[in-house]
Amino acid sequence: MHAEIIAVGTELLAPNKLDTNSLYLARRLSERGILLVRKSIVGDDRELLADEIRRSRDASEVVILTGGLGPTLDDLTREAASDATGRVLNLSQAIVKEIEERFRKFNRPMAEVNKRQAYVLEGAEILHNPRGTAPGQWLEDKHGILILLPGPPRELEPMFEVACLPLLDRNAPPFRFHTLTLRVAGIGESDVDQRISAIYSAETRVATTILSAPGDIQIHLRAQADDQDEARLIATALGSAIREELGEAVYSTDGRSLDLTVASLLRARGIKLAVAESFTGGLLSTRLTDASGSSEFFAGGIVSYGDAAKRDWLGIDGELLGRSGAVSSEAAAAMAEAARHRAAEVLGDSAIGVSTTGFAGPTGGNQQDPVGTAYFGIADDAGTRVHRRQMGGGRRRVRVLGVQTALDLLRRRVLRLPGS
Amino acid sequence: MHAEIIAVGTELLAPNKLDTNSLYLARRLSERGILLVRKSIVGDDRELLADEIRRSRDASEVVILTGGLGPTLDDLTREAASDATGRVLNLSQAIVKEIEERFRKFNRPMAEVNKRQAYVLEGAEILHNPRGTAPGQWLEDKHGILILLPGPPRELEPMFEVACLPLLDRNAPPFRFHTLTLRVAGIGESDVDQRISAIYSAETRVATTILSAPGDIQIHLRAQADDQDEARLIATALGSAIREELGEAVYSTDGRSLDLTVASLLRARGIKLAVAESFTGGLLSTRLTDASGSSEFFAGGIVSYGDAAKRDWLGIDGELLGRSGAVSSEAAAAMAEAARHRAAEVLGDSAIGVSTTGFAGPTGGNQQDPVGTAYFGIADDAGTRVHRRQMGGGRRRVRVLGVQTALDLLRRRVLRLPGS
Structure with missing residues (x-):
């Protein structure tokens, strides 16, 4: 089966x-053995778009449109699909109700223009949108399958997962791929590749892709075989071999992010923590509270951005700050201990204190500790450890990489805690 | 002039x-006032590709192909271009010599297959490739301009700069576009559209696009005229009319983000602030410290995620929390006042305190304040104000939208402060 995306x-x-x-759609289609043969990007022009749809449907069995389903007048996907298929658009009272409901729920008046989103191609199934007002549409006729999806990824992806995949599986050939994702922190991309390239190159039945983000490497394994079970066995065996080589640096084998990995580790072991952040500016707390239920392990955070906040909010010795500077091993240790102390106040119980202090840039830094240098403190029952890291890139990258580093150091520390 | 890229x-x-x-080509084309109307991506399939070229040439005056010019058998751009234009491919002895030369220079034997790169469309000009073996081609005939470029960016970009731009400038009209971006916060996309659609629809010389992200709407205006000055005047006039209609909701007219707008407002007026965050979990502090130099106005932040941290770190009355709940107007007011008090400790001076408390979901909430409800407090010299908002979407969206809302409320408050 061939597919095109517009x-x-x-x-x-x-x-x-x-x-x-x-990219997301290509992955999902490929997992089902559906071959993506063409992608295109067309502006908000009804005639051009209708042409594009006609032509794609002539060439391929599955045509997916993304975007142009919103309420405004330049959202023309519905109209173009109607032109291309010769099917009229009918106003769905059920969708109008749903949209009205949504606006009512948020106490906002519904502008009349929102009704544009309630027009459905004759014969199409409605794909429910739990995250927005524009529903998707699924049309299956003698020319093949035509799918209309909203543009925002946060609406498109859940809609595709929940509403499209089951419909697609009805049509697609049996699944005979298995994908596995290992995620790695604490080592660089070229190190990872150097250590594992001989291992994955030898396994020709698996397509291996290494994706790299600051402090976060993903190793995607995609095994292909005659049947699903065999594909899974092949992928799993290669995954184990890679894991053996990289050891503790592999933090998840189910695609789970580092913050979720740390969260479940802390929750499983009943460990709580508080953080004191400087150059990461609140991003470490943000990542730790990304998932629901984080109050179980997260006591709170203090963003002590300047020296005064470090002194007055955390009780760090002004003399220490004067002597060693706010970006120093000593300051990181004192901040982690203060966070630990503050957590105990709140919890009435012992906790881990984590700190970050560094030069995010572009200004700051000195001979010994240039921009990109950061110190990370971890204080627990067994004492306080500080780690120094030198990071490259601009301000944004240094902050993101700093948070990733703090989470990874915390993970590795918790794995080593006695009794756990 | 219209262009397409394949x-x-x-x-x-x-x-x-x-x-x-x-992306690179889109920028270069747009600088010359050439409108990119379509992009597509086609696999290594001669027939599909020939079709694509034919169709693009029918629709647009400039068609640019990138990739598929290499020596291997799956490099089929030359053949497909020949099929689409009905022009034969002639072997250029000059290019063969150049390729042989290149191999000799690197002391490598030349495989016969490399000669494939020396075939040139009848009537096409050769575009020299200083960084690789595959030359580009430029064909100009009654159907328009067809450009064949190599795929690797490091070969494509210098070739386009040196060989194509002068040829393109011979054909393209003088630059005559002006773009303007208004950014809007505090009102929804459909409200914005309802209020301004009559204004922008009446101005047919401007292409208006509305982009929406949580709590952040961008209105792109792209004016077209006979000369550059006129285009700027047209865009500016429409921008002013839209701004008049939307008033204070327009927070920037130079594309600047909301956090940078707030930062420069605070800096310009010498106002400092501290924040106390609950459901936004540190993201408000993160946004406020995204740009360098934020220590000038940002005293620090306290992520008081649980009730205990609100009580022990901020000094919020436990009885108040018990009576009204942590997600309440009373708690938001007390948190903002505590942040203001904490800032004064650090600064020895008055400051604004900003607070966020809400139900980010998916769990939590109650009859009166369901998931997505949040309270925002702003405490300053003139007193404390609390704003309630009901937001839709998942946890991540509620948090992002919450931070955007807090920044916007802060911006509007600062604009109203006396003496500023």
Whole structure:
């Protein structure tokens, strides 16, 4: 079965915009053995878009449109699909009700223009959108399958998972791929590749892709075989071999992010923590509270950005700050201990204190500790440890990498705690 | 003049590959006032590709192909271009010599297959490739301009700069576009559209696009005229009319983000602040410290995630929390006042205190304040104000939208402060 993806929106033709929805869709299609043969990006032009749909449907059995389903007048996907298929658009009172409901729930008046989103292609199934007002549509006729999806990834992805995949599986050939993702922290991409390239290159039945983000490497294994079980066995065996080589640096084998890994580790062991952040500016607390239920292990955080906050909010000795500087091993240790102390106040119980202090740039730094240098403190029952790291890149990257480093150091520390 | 870009290569249809050449080309085209109307990505299939070229040439005056010019048998751009234009491919002895030369220079034997790169469309100009063996081609005929470029960016970009731009400038009209971006916070996308659609629809010389992110709407205006000055005047006039209608909700007219807008407002007026966050978990502090120099106005933040931290770190009355709950107008007011008090400790001076407390979900909430409800407190010299908002979407969206709302409320408050 062949598929094409059409991304709709004039903004996607700008010099700074990429259509990333198609990456997600390409992966999902490929897992089902559906071959993506063409992608295109078309502006908000009804005639051009209708042409594009007609032509894609002539060539391929599955055509997916993303975007252009919103309420405004430049959202023209519905109209273009109607032109291309010769099917009228009918107003669905059920969808109008749902949209009205949504606005009522948020206590906002519904502008009349929102009703544009309630028009459905004759014969199409409605794909429910739990995260927005624009529903998707699924049309199956003698020309094949035509799928209309909203543009925002947070609406598109759950809709595709919940509403499209089951419909697609009805049509697609049996699944004979298995994918496995290992995630790695604390070592660099070239180190990872150097250590594992001989291992994955020898396994020709698996396509291995290494993706790298600051402080976070993903190793995607995609095994192909005659049946599903065999594909799973092949992927799992290669995953184990890679894991053996990389050891503790592999933090998850189910695609789970580092913050969720740390969260479940802390929850499982009944460990609580508080943080004192400087150069990461609140991002470490943000990551720790990304998932629901984080109050179980997260006592709170103090963003002591300047020296005064370090002194007055955390009780760090002003003399220490004067002597060693706020970006120093001594300051990191004192901040971690203060966080630990503050957590105990709140919890009436012992906890881990984690601190970050560094030069995020572009200004700051000195001969010994240039921009990109950071110190991370971890204080627990067994004492306080400080780790120094030198990071490259701009301010944003240094902050993101700093948080990733703090989470990884915390993870490795918790794995070593006695009695756990 | 209209242009289309066709990226060639099966590898560009994989779940981890994006066509980034088109971003560079889009920028270069737009600078010359050439409108990019469509992009597509086609695999290494001669027939599909020939079809794509034919169709793009029918629709647009400039068609650029990237990739598929290499020596191997799956490099089919030359052949497909020949099929689409009905022009034969002639072997250029000059290019053969150049390729042989290149191999000799690197002391490598030349495989016969490399001669494939020396075939040139009848009537096309050769575009020299200083960084690789595959030359580009430029064909200009009654159907328009067809450009064949190599895929690797390091070969494509210098070739386009040196060989294509002068040829393009011969054909393209003088630059005559002006773009303007208004950014809006505090009102929804459909409200914005309802209020301004009559204004922008009446101005047919401007292409208006509305982009929406949680709590952040961008209105892109792209004016077209006979000359640059006129285009700027048209865009500016429409921008002013829209701004008049939306008033204070327009927070920037130079594309600047809300956090940077708030930062420069605080800095300009010499106002400092501290924050106490609950459901936003540190993200408000993170946004406020995203840019360098934020210590000028940001005293620090306290992430008082649980009730205990609100009580022990901020000094919020336990009875108040018990009576009204942590997600309440009373708690938001007390948190903002505590942040203000804490800031004064650090600064020895008055400051604004900002607080967030809410139900980010998916659990929590009650009849009166369901998931998505949040209270925002702002405490300053003139007293304390609390704003309630009901937000939709998942946990991540509620948190992002909550931070955006807090920043916008702070911005509007600062604009109203006396003496400023």
